[in-house]
Amino acid sequence: MSDITPKFLQGxxxxxxxxxxxxxxxxxxxxDKGPIHLVEAGLVQQLEGLGWKVxxxxxxxxxxxxxxxxxxxGKLKNPRYVSKVSQEVAKAVGxxxxxxxxxxxxxxxxxxxxxxISGTLDAHPNACVIWIDAHADIxxxxxxxxxxxxxxxxxxxLGLPQHSGSSQSDTHIQSTFSWIKPLLKPSRIxxxxxxxxxxxxxxxxxxxxxxxxxxxxVDKYGIGKVVEMALDHVNxxxxxxxxxxxxxxxxxxxxxxxxxxxxxxxxxxxxxxxxCEAVWETGLLVALDxxxxxxxxxxxxxxxxxxxxxxxxxxxxxxxxxx
Numbered sequence: 001m002s003d004i005t006p007k008f009l010q011g012x013x014x015x016x017x018x019x020x021x022x023x024x025x026x027x028x029x030x031x032d033k034g035p036i037h038l039v040e041a042g043l044v045q046q047l048e049g050l051g052w053k054v055x056x057x058x059x060x061x062x063x064x065x066x067x068x069x070x071x072x073x074g075k076l077k078n079p080r081y082v083s084k085v086s087q088e089v090a091k092a093v094g095x096x097x098x099x100x101x102x103x104x105x106x107x108x109x110x111x112x113x114x115x116x117i118s119g120t121l122d123a124h125p126n127a128c129v130i131w132i133d134a135h136a137d138i139x140x141x142x143x144x145x146x147x148x149x150x151x152x153x154x155x156x157x158l159g160l161p162q163h164s165g166s167s168q169s170d171t172h173i174q175s176t177f178s179w180i181k182p183l184l185k186p187s188r189i190x191x192x193x194x195x196x197x198x199x200x201x202x203x204x205x206x207x208x209x210x211x212x213x214x215x216x217x218v219d220k221y222g223i224g225k226v227v228e229m230a231l232d233h234v235n236x237x238x239x240x241x242x243x244x245x246x247x248x249x250x251x252x253x254x255x256x257x258x259x260x261x262x263x264x265x266x267x268x269x270x271x272x273x274x275x276c277e278a279v280w281e282t283g284l285l286v287a288l289d290x291x292x293x294x295x296x297x298x299x300x301x302x303x304x305x306x307x308x309x310x311x312x313x314x315x316x317x318x319x320x321x322x323x
Contacts, residue, residue, distance in 0.1 A: 002050070002319030007283045008124065008241050010100025015052045015318060017044065018092050018105040018116075019059030022085055024078040025111025025150035028260045030296025035059055035106035037295045037307045038314075043106075046311060050319050055101065062088065073172045074164030075147035082149045083176050086115035090179075093119025097286060104314060107291035109150040109260070110137055113245050114180060117157050120243045120287040121183040127241040127286060128234035129189040132250045132275055134263040136194055136201045136212065141173055143200025150292075151198075157184040160204065186210045188240075190230040192275060193218070193250035196263040215265055223271040227278045241286040244279050244317060246272075248292050248310055258298040258306035269309065276316035288317050 006013065019035040036059065044054050065084045073079045089105065093116050096103040105116045110133070120127050131137070131154070138154040141164040155162070159182020162173045191212035197205075205212055211233045213226045221229070235242065248256045252266035267275075279285055293310050295303045312320075 002280065002321055004281060004283050004319060006102070006285065008100070008286045009102055012053050013051065014055060014101040015047050015104050016055040016096040016101045018089065018096070018103055019056070020089055020105060020108035020112050021059050022062065022108040022112060024081045024085060025109040026148045026260060028294065028297065031107070031109050031260055031292060031294040033295045034293030034310075035108060037303070038106050038290070038293065038310050041307050041311050043311045043314060046315055047318060050315060052318060055096075060088065060092065072147060073176065074141045074166060074169040075144055076141060076149060076173065077147045079149065079173065079176050082111050083179070086112060086118070087179050089115030090118040090122065093287060094122040097123035102285065102318070103287045104318075105287070105289045107289065107293075110247050110291045111150040111153050112291065113137070113153040113289055114156050116287060116289050117184065117243055117245065118180055120241070121181070124241040124286055125183055127188070127243050129184065129243045129245060130230060130234065130279060131189060131191045131245050132193050132272070133191065133247040134193060134196050134249045134266055135247070135261065136191060136197050136205060138201050138204050139198060140200075140204065141169070143198065143204065145198070154189065155204070156180050158182060158186060158208070160208075188234055190234045192226060192230055193267050195265055196261075218267065218271065223267075223274050227275055231282065235282070235284065238282055238284065240284065242279055242282060242284045243287040244276070244285060245289040246276070246291065246313060246317075248290065248306065251309065256306045256309050257302040258294055259292050260294050260297065261292075272313060273316045276313050277321065280317055280319050285317065288314065290314055
């Protein structure tokens with residue numbers, strides 16, 4: 001059990017699981033089953049075993065929010081659905097964070113980060129974000145090829161211009177996502193694990209001076225140095241709250257095969273866990289996302305492996321140590 005005392009959480013240490021069985025930000029079925037599998041694998045009991053009080057009153061079902069009658073805006077698919085669900089997630093995460101609890105959001109696809117990070121920033125306006133992913137998820141309405149919003153959440157959180165090529169569509173996008181306050185500053189987000197970044201996203205990262213450590217840097221410096229450099233960039237005095245948003249496709253597919261957009265050459269099992277352990281050791285963690293576990297995409301053994309790794313990452317981020 002960890003002896004780290006979290007700086008921004010109230011005692012007793014309380015983890016509030018926000019289960020989000022949601023797949024509207026991308027086209028592949030099954031990612032909405034990820035949270036259910038993680039909880040069924042015993043995640044609640046595992047966190048209790050680490051000394052946490054755990055709040056979990058069932059998964060958010062979003063029954064009142066429909067994907068029907070949701071035509072594209074520009075290229076954006078399911079825009080109203082994704083926006084409404086993310087807004088509900090923001091309220092849930094922000095509510096827990098304001099009570100000094102640690103929201104642990106289980107996705108679902110990564111479009112949900114619009115909600116989770118908005119919720120964190122509502123409670124902790126000076127929070128920084130460590131984004132672990134194979135992808136930058138920073139496409140705009142102009143740069144996206146697919147229109148899948150799980151590849152766009154960071155652009156909305158930063159308040160980047162969403163030019164779709166039509167002023168009418170631009171207005172609709174702006175009004176649909178108007179609830180998102182652009183509180184996240186480019187200097188307050190850092191990426192680790194990138195290896196599949198669109199040309200448009202590379203331009204956006206450079207234009208906005210956003211720090212990113214690709215797998216090249218992980219290879220060059222090692223994961224310990226990369227995490228230290230990432231923290232030095234977004235949290236130089238180690239005094240800001242940290243939101244850790246972890247997409248399991250950051251891991252190599254040999255480690256976590258059951259995810260929607262796997263890319264070879266990713267983080268090893270230990271590299272992924274080291275990131276979580278190192279963030280916990282700062283004592284600054286205020287919110288955690290674990291996204292994109294998709295139990296429908298692989299054989300049963302691969303699904304079990306990916307779910308087990310997902311649970312293990314959450315435990316590491318919440319204080320499980322090797323010794």
